[in-house]
Amino acid sequence: MRKSVRSKPTTTSIFPLYILCSLYVRIPTVSSGAVIMNTMISRRGPLLALAAVAEFFALTCLAATAAASGHAADRIVRLPGQPVVDFDMYSGYVTVEESAGRSLFYLLQEAPAEAQPAPLVLWLNGRPGCSSVAYGASEELGAFRIRPRGAGLFLNEYRWNKVANILFLDSPAGVGFSYTNTTSDLYTSGDNRTAHDSYTFLTKWFEKFPHYKYRDFYIAGESYAGHYVPELSQLVHRRNKGVEKPIINFKGFMVGNGLIDDYHDYLGTFEFWWNHGLVSDDTYRLLNDSCLHDSFVHPSPACDAAFNVSTEEQGNIDMYSVYTPTCNDTPSSSSSSASRRRPKGRYPWMTGSYDPCTEQYSTAYYNRRDVQTALHANVTGAIRASAMVAYGW
Numbered sequence: 001m002r003k004s005v006r007s008k009p010t011t012t013s014i015f016p017l018y019i020l021c022s023l024y025v026r027i028p029t030v031s032s033g034a035v036i037m038n039t040m041i042s043r044r045g046p047l048l049a050l051a052a053v054a055e056f057f058a059l060t061c062l063a064a065t066a067a068a069s070g071h072a073a074d075r076i077v078r079l080p081g082q083p084v085v086d087f088d089m090y091s092g093y094v095t096v097e098e099s100a101g102r103s104l105f106y107l108l109q110e111a112p113a114e115a116q117p118a119p120l121v122l123w124l125n126g127r128p129g130c131s132s133v134a135y136g137a138s139e140e141l142g143a144f145r146i147r148p149r150g151a152g153l154f155l156n157e158y159r160w161n162k163v164a165n166i167l168f169l170d171s172p173a174g175v176g177f178s179y180t181n182t183t184s185d186l187y188t189s190g191d192n193r194t195a196h197d198s199y200t201f202l203t204k205w206f207e208k209f210p211h212y213k214y215r216d217f218y219i220a221g222e223s224y225a226g227h228y229v230p231e232l233s234q235l236v237h238r239r240n241k242g243v244e245k246p247i248i249n250f251k252g253f254m255v256g257n258g259l260i261d262d263y264h265d266y267l268g269t270f271e272f273w274w275n276h277g278l279v280s281d282d283t284y285r286l287l288n289d290s291c292l293h294d295s296f297v298h299p300s301p302a303c304d305a306a307f308n309v310s311t312e313e314q315g316n317i318d319m320y321s322v323y324t325p326t327c328n329d330t331p332s333s334s335s336s337s338a339s340r341r342r343p344k345g346r347y348p349w350m351t352g353s354y355d356p357c358t359e360q361y362s363t364a365y366y367n368r369r370d371v372q373t374a375l376h377a378n379v380t381g382a383i384r385a386s387a388m389v390a391y392g393w
């Protein structure tokens, strides 16, 4: 259920994930506000085959200019504290809307040469507002895990780029290293623009990486990507319709732990809390009565109040890992006094498994200037990331 449990717009510390989902926002450039805007999922009708064909030729012509904006400059020579590896990485920006100054950040971790030509997989984290680079690439399926205090990287044994080229996209603008120079964009984000921006990103990205054109392509993600993934997939599918050999050779999509159905998501969450003894019978009933028919992104005040009651009752529990201690209690915490106090091996069941402090390591690592430089991120100091991005949904 990671990243599926909602956090509340008016508070800042209900779930640890909130902190990372506004990871690069130590210096917010936007003051908090409560601008709410509903955005509907795209109802765009299918394009005429003719239009799609025309677009195909237009894109083909654009290829001539690809050399000028090639991918070579985006190659990552080496990340600070990185072990020797047998695969290549690229990262950088693709501007998706010139007039607004909206630019999306990507990180590509390629498969090793002997696995090529491997498929290309786009990965999207959810919430909305979580960075795919900070979560997906650094704590989940990516090539590396981050060491305590952001001191360096080690290889993730379960990295997906053993068999596929994984393209992590920080989306929408305002998340992770992706930014917009138009502050109001942060309040008017939503499913539709996210899908269209992501589509624009893809078409421009393929011009930058022409050797990935026509490659088997998949879209994958988790949590709120239960919205992003099918919506972007629909757009790609529709634009591909009638095109004999589409550049974006879309083969399929995959969603893990998807937020798709608010009712059942709430139902399962509350039942989980209750049958793990985290909330009382009364609170379980209260949550049931107050939230079950609410929207996940726009809960009612009554549901908000019920969540407050349950949060209070749950106490200091890591919602995403109820069997491990919370970060501040663990020996691997970046708090060195905690590490000194607690003997190693106190939590043997944690060895080699989930480290509840992993979010702190990511925060530390990606805020390092040398890391940002190696990633070609924040080159102009123009990051306009904001925790507000989720609240304008």
Ligand SMILES: *[C@@H]1O[C@H](CO)[C@@H](O)[C@H](O)[C@H]1NC(C)=O
Pocket (backbone or CB within 6 Å): 040, 041, 042, 043, 044, 192, 193, 196
């Ligand atoms: C979705 O976004 C696109 C691009 O920004 C826009 O052209 C279209 O009108 C939007 N559709 C809806 C239903 O808002």
Ligand SMILES: *[C@@H]1O[C@H](CO)[C@@H](O)[C@H](O)[C@H]1NC(C)=O
Pocket (backbone or CB within 6 Å): 095, 098, 100, 101, 102, 103, 181, 380, 382
């Ligand atoms: C955003 O503004 C910065 C600072 O003026 C500029 O360097 C950058 O190119 C702009 N980004 C886009 C996508 O226009």
Ligand SMILES: *[C@@H]1O[C@H](CO)[C@@H](O)[C@H](O)[C@H]1NC(C)=O
Pocket (backbone or CB within 6 Å): 267, 281, 284, 285, 288
């Ligand atoms: C919560 O709602 C579900 C679905 O209606 C029901 O099965 C369950 O018994 C309810 N639990 C409580 C304590 O109300």
Ligand SMILES: *[C@@H]1O[C@H](CO)[C@@H](O)[C@H](O)[C@H]1NC(C)=O
Pocket (backbone or CB within 6 Å): 010, 011, 301, 302, 304, 305, 308
């Ligand atoms: C829930 O708790 C937060 C933080 O304490 C508070 O700001 C908010 O008003 C509460 N909501 C309700 C409905 O009580």
Ligand SMILES: *[C@@H]1O[C@H](CO)[C@@H](O)[C@H](O)[C@H]1NC(C)=O
Pocket (backbone or CB within 6 Å): 024, 025, 026, 027, 367, 378, 379, 380, 381, 382, 383
């Ligand atoms: C981006 O870079 C500027 C310096 O160019 C720095 O002041 C700022 O803190 C950086 N932003 C983040 C979020 O690290």
